[in-house]
Amino acid sequence: MMIHTQIAKAIAKTLDYILSEEEVYNLLETPKQSHLGDVAFPCFTLAKIGKKSPAIIANEIKENLKSEWIHSIEVAGAYVNIFVSQDLSGNHILNQVLTEKSQFGSKPSTGEKVLIDYSSPNIAKPFSMGHLRSTVIGHSLSHLSEKNGYDVVRINHIGDWGTQFGKLIVAYQLWGEKSLIEKEPIKELLKLYVHFHEEAKKDDALNNQARAAFKALENGDEECLTLWKWFREESLKEFETIYQLLGITFDAYTGEAFYNDKMAQVVSELQDKHLLTLSQGAYVVELEDMPPCLITKKDGATLYATRDVTAALYRHQTYQPKKTFYVVGHEQSLHFQQVFQVLKKMGYEWATSLEHVAFGMMLKDGSKMSTRKGKIVLLADVLAEAIETAKRNMNDKNASLLDKELVAKQVGVGAIIFNDLKNLRTHDLEFSLEQMMSFEGDTGPYVQYTFARISTILEKGQYQPKEDTFCSLGEQAWPIIMLLDQFPSLVEKSFDQADPSQVARYSLLLARSFNKYYAHTKILVEDNHKQTKLAFSYAVSLVLKECLRLLGIAAPSQNVINEMS
Structure with a gap:
């Protein structure tokens, strides 16, 4: 500051x-x-x-x-x-914002990398609301990392391996219809997956068939491998439509299957370093102050921990990141503690740079959403309804507004993202469509509308951005100048604590403060202070827009949504 x-x-x-x-x-x-x-x-x-x-x-x-x-x-x-001294300090702060614009609060490049592992949905399953949190927290964290001077490597560690694929293969072979799968792959695969678990409750032999099918997949069985590749390709196509809507891209989709041919070497290294202990037929690494980490089962099969240790080693060798964030739910906290300690015991000092960015669950009726039980809410459905709600709001306010389709998408999607990110990430969230669709109060659309309002004021005032010396803005403006001064330290703190909610809450405070100022100040009145007030308003709009960008939310143009506010 x-x-x-x-x-x-x-x-x-x-x-x-x-x-x-x-x-x-x-x-x-x-x-x-x-x-x-x-x-x-x-x-x-x-x-x-x-x-x-x-x-x-x-x-x-x-x-x-x-x-x-x-x-x-x-x-x-x-x-x-x-x-x-309000005039002197205000002059310096506002000139800094107006000079640096979107770079205000940015740190110079460190030349170092931050790697972020986030989103990570399971293939052959729909992209549910349960995946929203990792996706938007990780995406915002990627922007915060760049803002703090790091190059970012975005990794989608998709769930594309494991016994669930044995279950799907068996379900498809028993009850699947190719034509239905081809028409709506994910929807039909979800039905098969849920149906398998319902039938397995009655007949446990199905679970044995599923284990055998997965073993065949691991051994390269042609039919199982063909089905698995099909499930994977169709899933990624559907995921991509969601990511495009959210404005998210990844540098790699290296999921669990990617590490299959790399784990044997890691198991051998653990053996060579005398870290493996035989326990009831399985191999584990004994750890301090926590249960041992299971590396291989009795039958020699590897586990999540084996893959994550392997992935960490591969990523370090490939990208040499200064820091790695794993944006995964808090129920995996013990798992990551074990993985990080295994790497430390292997002698890798860089393991201290690995951080589990834990977050609370998205609950439905007080309990975790479950694909297995069919208790899920599809993210695509929620986004579609949010966009439609935004469109209805526009039609109610002004049916002649331009670019309604684009702005409805920006506002609807922004509402969903902001509703998640404004909450402390460690807290559980109860799914509430009504709350997510609310465009008033502490919401993303409120911040978007405030930005649009300022943009319209600037347009009406024919403001031309330039560095300038400011007249006194008065007491009403001073709390906002103090907020602008805090923005660079907020960006740093949000990154250090891996907490985008601080940016969201700050944007709300800045928007509310400006609207209070606007209610008491005639900005467009022709007086000696008009250009100063316009420049001040422009500075606020620059920071609001940057807050939205850091959260992964668009700032719609003023001509389209101002009349909705």
């Missing part, structure tokens, strides 16, 4: 650098109430160093602290409360 940087510099100089500028900066606070100042400096750390009362130190700082950025100083106990 520019204000905190300048205040830290002044305080450090006053203290004769007993604390460095960085140390002072890290101690600075933003008071929750405006009457306590814009920035507060607590003196407890200095009291320990100088062995003086923090209140005495606070008064000494007040007497000696000088900076053109400071308007006035007050002492409250151990705190130095600083009121900033």
Whole structure:
């Protein structure tokens, strides 16, 4: 934050650098109430160093602290409360936003990579609402990584291997009809998968047939392999329609099957390093403070952990990432703890750079959605309904609006994405179509409409962007300038904590603050401050648009949706 940087510099100089500028900066606070100042400096750390009362130190700082950025100083106990020179600091902050535009808050390139493993749906199953969270959190995190100076490798670790394919193969052979599968592949495969589990409850022999079918698939049986490839290709086609709607692309679709021919070498390495222990016929790696990690079953078959250890090794060799994020539900927390510790025991120090970005479940009627039980909600259906709802809203407000199809998609899809990302990712979410479709209140469309409103104001005012010196904007604008100043540190913090919800909540606060300002300020009135107010509004719109982009949400054009707000 520019204000905190300048205040830290002044305080450090006053203290004769007993604390460095960085140390002072890290101690600075933003008071929750405006009457306590814009920035507060607590003196407890200095009291320990100088062995003086923090209140005495606070008064000494007040007497000696000088900076053109400071308007006035007050002492409250151990705190130095600083009121900033609003005109000077506001001028600097707004000029920085207007100069850097979409690059405001961006860090220079590090030349290093961040790898993100996200979305990861299972093939031969529909893309359900259960997959939304990993997909949109991972996508937003990819934008935040780039904003913080990293090159990003986006990996879709699709679930394209395992005993479920044995079940599908058996189900198709027993009850499937080729013509129906060809017409609606995913829908029919889901029916077969659910039907298999219903029948297996009555006849356990079906499970044995499924295990045998998967074993045949592993051994390269031609019929099983042909069916598996067909299931995979049709699934990826359907997934791609969802990803296009969400505006998401990946660098690789290297799923579980990709590592089949690479796991034997990893198992051998574990054996050579004397890390494998025989346990009831299976091989495990003993771990500290957690259950052992199962590497191979009694029959020699590998497991998820074997594949993830193999994948981590392959990715490190191929991409050399500085950091790797696994955006996977919190129910897999133990699994990733085990995988990371296995890699550490193998001697790979870079294992400390692997992070499980856990998130809560999408619940339906209080319980987890289940494909096996047929208890799912299709993401495609929800997106389609959100787009249709947005279109109806447009028709109700103004039937002659242009580009309705495009903007309905941007607003409808944005509503679904924002509804997820505004929540702390570790919390479970109850699926509520009504809440997702709400375009009022703390929603993505509210932020989009605020951006559109500002864009229309700028168009009516014939504003031409340029760097300028600003007149005083008044008290109504100051809280917004302070918010703009916080944006770069917010971007950094959101990345460090792998938490896009901070960007979503910030965008709501910025939108609400501007709308409050707009309600009390006549921006387009012809006076000496008109160009300053327009430039200020433009700066807000730039940051709002960038917030939406970081969340993976479009900012529709002003001409189309302004009249809907």
